[in-house]
Amino acid sequence: MASDARPRFFVLDRAMDSSHDTDFERTGGPIGEAPRCHLCGSFIGMRVWLPPRRGALMLYREGFGDFVDAGGDDYLVSARFVEAFRAEGLTGLSDFEPVEIVRVRTRRRSAQSKLPPPYFHTVPVFGGAAVDEARSRIRRHKPIDCDWCRETNVPAIHGFTLEQWRGEDVFFARGMPGSPIVSERFVRFVERHQFTNMKLIPTEKYTWDPMGLGPLRPEL
Template sequence: MAPRFFVLKDEYRGVHDAEFGRIDDDDNVDEAARCPRCGDFIGMLPWLPPYRVTLDLYGQELGDFMRGVGNSLVSERFAEAFRSEGLRGLQDFHPVEVRRVRRQRRGPKPAIVPGYFLVTPVFGSAAVDEARSRLRRNSLITCDWCRLTGVDGIYGFALEQGSWNGDDVFIPRGLSGTMIVSERFADFVARHGFTNMTLTPTEEYKWDPLRRGPPPSTQGGQV
């Protein structure tokens, strides 16, 4: 059977709904990685230490995962289990210093603030299959490796058979803003009961901010 994949997002408006903000200055970054073929940037500017954050809590308590732009936070218990079970695809695991927790809705502040690590998913562990995906791209793909274009809508997608290298968490070539996880990762989350994570099968995932609906299937996602 072909492997299954899922889109990983945090649980918006859930019990563990929270966001993190960086405490740094604009110079506290390194140069972004570039595509080995076309030379275009393929990620955000890497954040350099010290890693200091504030947490905005919208739910009732802090959970195991908070997604940001380019980076995410995972709890100490998640980090320990991920590494001990040999999962792949998250880089670095830098400990962060939580300077402040701000309550954004009514309720008490959390009694316990977990230890958190900053992680970055790898890019390029698999490629989007354009023929089996329904995407609204706002420009044509010009590089067959990074496949970076703007995307106005996602209406289910698939990954190219044989392109996956076995990583359990990654950003696919062709959908730079989407975090994908393996079936093994989905089982890992369920067994440990990790919180603030939603997993949607890639073929069922929809993102339609412009409400344009899916493109004609004959166009293979290119509009």
């Protein structure tokens, strides 16, 4: 029996309740306009966080994470992540720019004296792949009317697959709001370097359904 040669993808999320669970709150930096689709004009991302970027870290457990959600489409990554990402030639993240950490809040007495590593701001590229509608179980409020951005409101996701992948290792998929998507190569990269505060969920098993609507169609 021939094997399925389609590449696999994973949703990248923060690993809450892990040993390196770290959060971030912005305290400075202006906000610019949100990006729009070049064809239909729909918004394809959140408003842009501009430098000088600064904020406070919340350290929930033992150590600082290598990956931190900074709100919107923005993320912070540690210096060791940046060094390895560049050295191994991975793609899909914007230029890494330093972020000023003005304060660290902790909930564990043992962590109160720890100094954070240098952190850098980055944003995943938009459009590295598109949702394969025929092979996905996604509820939409309206039909897709722009084949490039595929932007619609999505109230529920019960697994999805992608098409038209351009080869990036980290990206926001067209037609899939929310968390960034990563390649198998990125997953191996994370495992090899033991990067922390990352949860990697296979796209076909990813579920997001805050209103309990259920899947649109039976499992494929």
